[in-house]
Amino acid sequence: GYKYSESKAGSCNGNFLGIGADSCVRPVLVEQAQDPGLLITNGEFVGRWGSRDSVGVEVTDTARGKVSLVNCSFWGPIDRCIHHHAPWGQLTASACNFVHWDNTGIGSPCIRIDSGAAIVQGNTFSEGSLHVLVGEPVRSAILMGNQAASGFRVENHAGKKTQAVANEEDSIGWNEEARKHYTLRLGAKGDSRYLRHWFGPEGKETDLAPNSTWRWTTASSTLVLPVNPNKPYELTLASEVPAEAVEPQSGIYLGEKRLAEFAPGGNELRAKIPPQDSETLTLTLRVREWVPSQHRAESQDHRGLGIQVYRVTLKTDDGPEQVFNANRGEWTP
Missing domain, CATH: 2.160.20 (Pectate Lyase C-like)
Structure with missing residues (x-):
C-alpha cells in the first residue's frame, strides 16, 4: 500500500x-x-x-x-x-x-x-x-x-x-395495495434497501428458482420493511437454519418480543405481526454466531455466520393474491 x-x-x-x-x-x-x-x-x-x-x-x-x-x-x-x-x-x-x-x-x-x-x-x-x-x-x-x-x-x-x-432517490414507489402483499428476495438486486447488518448477496438470480439467491445473517441482522399502519400481518421467512446457529434465544424479534423461534433445517417459518403505528416494521433475526471452518472440515469459510435466508413475504388478511416484487418495485405476473 x-x-x-x-x-x-x-x-x-x-x-x-x-x-x-x-x-x-x-x-x-x-x-x-x-x-x-x-x-x-x-x-x-x-x-x-x-x-x-x-x-x-x-x-x-x-x-x-x-x-x-x-x-x-x-x-x-x-x-x-x-x-x-x-x-x-x-x-x-x-x-x-x-x-x-x-x-x-x-x-x-x-x-x-x-x-x-x-x-x-x-x-x-x-x-x-x-x-x-x-x-x-x-x-x-x-x-x-x-x-x-x-x-x-x-x-x-x-x-x-x-x-x-441531486442524488439518486429510491426508485420503488410503494402504495397501500403494494404493502398488503409482497415478497423480498434476499441476495437479488434491490434487497439492500431493506437490510441492516447482513453479509453480501450470494447465488445466481433467476426467476425460475425462487431460492437461487440468498444472504447470510450475522448474529443479529435487521429487516426494515414497509407496512400499512394499524394492520396485522403474517410473515413468511424461507430459510436454511444450521444447527450450529440455534440457541434457546434464537428467533425473530419485534423489539424485545420474540415472535417465532428458529429450528434447525430448511423451512418456511411463519409469524404473526401485530399492527404497527407507522409505515415501517423493524424486525431482528437473532441467532448464535458460528464459523463454518471450525465446524466443517471441508470449509474454508472463516466468517462468523448466522442463518441462510432466501425470501421474506408479508401479507395482510385482506391482501391481494397477486404479489408485489419488493426488489424491483413491480407486480409479479
Whole structure:
C-alpha cells in the first residue's frame, strides 16, 4: 500500500496517476499532506483477503492537507472504502466507483466522514445499506450527484453542515395495495434497501428458482420493511437454519418480543405481526454466531455466520393474491 506521512524534511504533495494496491489492509494511509494536496487519479484499491477491517483510503486525525480522489475504484473484502477523520483536512471523492464494502455485515458505511470537510460528488455505488455516514464534528460535507441503484442513503449527524443535492432517490414507489402483499428476495438486486447488518448477496438470480439467491445473517441482522399502519400481518421467512446457529434465544424479534423461534433445517417459518403505528416494521433475526471452518472440515469459510435466508413475504388478511416484487418495485405476473 501507500503511506503518506511527515519526516524531518516535511510532508508530501504530488500527482499520483494510475496507482494500485492489491490485497491491503490499508491500500492508502494518509497521516500528513501539504496544502497543495495529494492528487490521486485512476487508482485501484482492494482490501486484504481474509481481513475484517480493511479501509481503502484512510485519512488520519494528524493530516491537515487536501486529499483528492478522482476516477478511483474500490472492491474486494473492504469494511469501509474511505474513512476520513482529519479535523483540519479536506477530502474530495469524484467520479469514483465503489463496488464492495461492509464485508463482515456489521453495517459499516461505504464512506465515513468523522471530522473535517469533504465533497462526495458524481460517484457510483453498488448494492449496500449505507453509502455515507457524516459525524457530528464535521465542518462541511457536500454530497452531490451520486448514483446508487437502490437510492443514495446518508446517515447525517452534522445537521445543516451537510448539504445533499441531486442524488439518486429510491426508485420503488410503494402504495397501500403494494404493502398488503409482497415478497423480498434476499441476495437479488434491490434487497439492500431493506437490510441492516447482513453479509453480501450470494447465488445466481433467476426467476425460475425462487431460492437461487440468498444472504447470510450475522448474529443479529435487521429487516426494515414497509407496512400499512394499524394492520396485522403474517410473515413468511424461507430459510436454511444450521444447527450450529440455534440457541434457546434464537428467533425473530419485534423489539424485545420474540415472535417465532428458529429450528434447525430448511423451512418456511411463519409469524404473526401485530399492527404497527407507522409505515415501517423493524424486525431482528437473532441467532448464535458460528464459523463454518471450525465446524466443517471441508470449509474454508472463516466468517462468523448466522442463518441462510432466501425470501421474506408479508401479507395482510385482506391482501391481494397477486404479489408485489419488493426488489424491483413491480407486480409479479
